[in-house]
Amino acid sequence: MRKTSIKDIAAKAKVSIATVSYVLNGTRNVRPDTRHRVVEAIKELNYKPNDIAKSLKLNRTNTIGVIAEDVTVFNAPEIIDGINDFGDRHDLHILLVNLRLNKRIGRNFADIESYRKYAADAVSELLSKQVDGIIYIGVHTRDLTGLIDADGKPIVYTYGYTRDDISIQYNDEQASYQAMSHLIAKGHSRIAIISGLMDSIPSRQRLNGYYRAITDFQLPFDPLLIKMGDWERESGFRLTGELLSLPEPPTAILSMNDVMVVGVLQAADERGIKVPEQLSVMGFDNREFSDYLRPRITTMELPLHDMGYQAIESLYNVINGNKTEPLIMPECRLIERDSVAALPTM
Amino acid sequence: MRKTSIKDIAAKAKVSIATVSYVLNGTRNVRPDTRHRVVEAIKELNYKPNDIAKSLKLNRTNTIGVIAEDVTVFNAPEIIDGINDFGDRHDLHILLVNLRLNKRIGRNFADIESYRKYAADAVSELLSKQVDGIIYIGVHTRDLTGLIDADGKPIVYTYGYTRDDISIQYNDEQASYQAMSHLIAKGHSRIAIISGLMDSIPSRQRLNGYYRAITDFQLPFDPLLIKMGDWERESGFRLTGELLSLPEPPTAILSMNDVMVVGVLQAADERGIKVPEQLSVMGFDNREFSDYLRPRITTMELPLHDMGYQAIESLYNVINGNKTEPLIMPECRLIERDSVAALPTM
DNA sequence: CTGTTAGCGCCTTCAT
DNA sequence: ATGAAGGCGCTAACAG
Numbered sequence: 001m002r003k004t005s006i007k008d009i010a011a012k013a014k015v016s017i018a019t020v021s022y023v024l025n026g027t028r029n030v031r032p033d034t035r036h037r038v039v040e041a042i043k044e045l046n047y048k049p050n051d052i053a054k055s056l057k058l059n060r061t062n063t064i065g066v067i068a069e070d071v072t073v074f075n076a077p078e079i080i081d082g083i084n085d086f087g088d089r090h091d092l093h094i095l096l097v098n099l100r101l102n103k104r105i106g107r108n109f110a111d112i113e114s115y116r117k118y119a120a121d122a123v124s125e126l127l128s129k130q131v132d133g134i135i136y137i138g139v140h141t142r143d144l145t146g147l148i149d150a151d152g153k154p155i156v157y158t159y160g161y162t163r164d165d166i167s168i169q170y171n172d173e174q175a176s177y178q179a180m181s182h183l184i185a186k187g188h189s190r191i192a193i194i195s196g197l198m199d200s201i202p203s204r205q206r207l208n209g210y211y212r213a214i215t216d217f218q219l220p221f222d223p224l225l226i227k228m229g230d231w232e233r234e235s236g237f238r239l240t241g242e243l244l245s246l247p248e249p250p251t252a253i254l255s256m257n258d259v260m261v262v263g264v265l266q267a268a269d270e271r272g273i274k275v276p277e278q279l280s281v282m283g284f285d286n287r288e289f290s291d292y293l294r295p296r297i298t299t300m301e302l303p304l305h306d307m308g309y310q311a312i313e314s315l316y317n318v319i320n321g322n323k324t325e326p327l328i329m330p331e332c333r334l335i336e337r338d339s340v341a342a343l344p345t346m
Numbered sequence: 347m348r349k350t351s352i353k354d355i356a357a358k359a360k361v362s363i364a365t366v367s368y369v370l371n372g373t374r375n376v377r378p379d380t381r382h383r384v385v386e387a388i389k390e391l392n393y394k395p396n397d398i399a400k401s402l403k404l405n406r407t408n409t410i411g412v413i414a415e416d417v418t419v420f421n422a423p424e425i426i427d428g429i430n431d432f433g434d435r436h437d438l439h440i441l442l443v444n445l446r447l448n449k450r451i452g453r454n455f456a457d458i459e460s461y462r463k464y465a466a467d468a469v470s471e472l473l474s475k476q477v478d479g480i481i482y483i484g485v486h487t488r489d490l491t492g493l494i495d496a497d498g499k500p501i502v503y504t505y506g507y508t509r510d511d512i513s514i515q516y517n518d519e520q521a522s523y524q525a526m527s528h529l530i531a532k533g534h535s536r537i538a539i540i541s542g543l544m545d546s547i548p549s550r551q552r553l554n555g556y557y558r559a560i561t562d563f564q565l566p567f568d569p570l571l572i573k574m575g576d577w578e579r580e581s582g583f584r585l586t587g588e589l590l591s592l593p594e595p596p597t598a599i600l601s602m603n604d605v606m607v608v609g610v611l612q613a614a615d616e617r618g619i620k621v622p623e624q625l626s627v628m629g630f631d632n633r634e635f636s637d638y639l640r641p642r643i644t645t646m647e648l649p650l651h652d653m654g655y656q657a658i659e660s661l662y663n664v665i666n667g668n669k670t671e672p673l674i675m676p677e678c679r680l681i682e683r684d685s686v687a688a689l690p691t692m
Numbered sequence: 693c694t695g696t697t698a699g700c701g702c703c704t705t706c707a708t
Numbered sequence: 709a710t711g712a713a714g715g716c717g718c719t720a721a722c723a724g
Contacts, residue, residue, distance in 0.1 A: 402705050
């Protein structure tokens, strides 16, 4: 048997289908007793409105397409959680497309052509589904200009950006400045930094924060303390080796992610250098494992939830033509644990 | 201006809308030259079919509703990835609902009432959206009977089950049997096990695997070596303390998840007991951090991707009325790292 | 306050 | 091989 529709309700309640629609949406005043009859009929027949029909009519699906470059990457779930948070409050649904980039092309992000087709298919799929807007979640922050043609649909990027579209980022410079401030407050002045890949905006901005802190706090600047890593554990290991071999090694290392911290710890351990007693270490990301390593890692937590929340909030605003002031950029948060020690004042 | 529709194509190609539909779907033979005209028109107008209208007509959305109890829990992303894998191959789309249980109710899963409403809302939302079927991803495996009324829509559970519905699990007993076999092959015979919460099916089944291995390999059975944990790090720590205080302590510990291993390691470290030289340790889950701890943890990897894949595959089969033999239960895989040492043979 | 009706974009039966 | 037309379930003029 067919699913019960507005028509069945109308028949049962002895009203027109228009009236049913009115009580359903509250778009018109309806006499209490007729409303009652309708409500009863709805209950008895266990009626569920058909959003598909509604969407067709209204040309509006209340659905946001979310394209994740890879849901298994650590930033994705928490960003999606933020999207859901806002979505729940505003009756927005989420159509999720997972590009599965890690499994399909590995880390070869430089070659846009290798995944252009996946992205284009995703967009086309979402457009056919008539989503009201699109959110794109990158695996790491980079310029995505020209990857996607959203055909006029509102789109916002997070963990990525283009020249023309809205994108949500967090304040990288502030984050590394804050990390540095923490280290400096603990008495450190020879502070090394291990960066991520330098083609990445976050790496550069965090380096800016580092420079600014050095300047503001009038620390001696030593280029030997600046090391270019690649986000991977091995680079943390190798570069820490170099740092510790310096004639005058640093007393603290700021690593631009927690994964490289694993390498830092290992390098220190192999040289019999105790963390944090002889070497303080800070990371970025507040990955789950930061709390499991020994010592537990002091790190900067990323505002992933907020980024997701803001991404969909911005999208919602442009979809509805709301004029709103720009949202304030989310900031990282210092998570103090055990990998930073105060330097004895001399 | 209105979006271009099938009607515009028909006008431009000087055919009827029916013909356009035919070439779009290949449902009828169309003379090559008319087909050509249609295809050209589609290109020129950059036409994208409207799946909403199609769905309304066909009463089929090619969309699967996925209800995740919490996408930020470690099992969810990889399961979703498996769902996407199959979905991509069969043109199935994913409408994702995130119950956000961790943030909303914490770990209070025993009290179904506290989240029944969230689940009901999710289902109702998906039914209105006319999904063709539903997948429910739990946070941990338990009986969910009576939580959800899917109103006749096909539904399959993973990381959870009900009395009546399809559910996808992996082979827990086999997994712990295999883990035990590995330990035994390395020469261990006094092997302790730290379980998860005992209200959990996986805990019980893994214990079965433990017993079966003990029996099959004719190891002495010592109830003192069986400890009931609660999946959390602290219980791993505390119970390892108890185990190491035994008059005759175990030479190996099998922990039912990697998180408790963190506690195991810590307890051993505090007593100056070297892992794996003096104590071998194995975990479950192959969490990312298992590779970051020192020593790197040997563990059983969960077939999460396969579970997601099988979940949607089963769903797809019931939706399409395919008669198929039941899928074979996915199995865990041993990941050998550095936390297990061979016992010197005496 | 309530009913009638056109039409959203598409598929498909029926006719030619 | 192609076209005409009805209808999926719903909303919103418009009419009364």
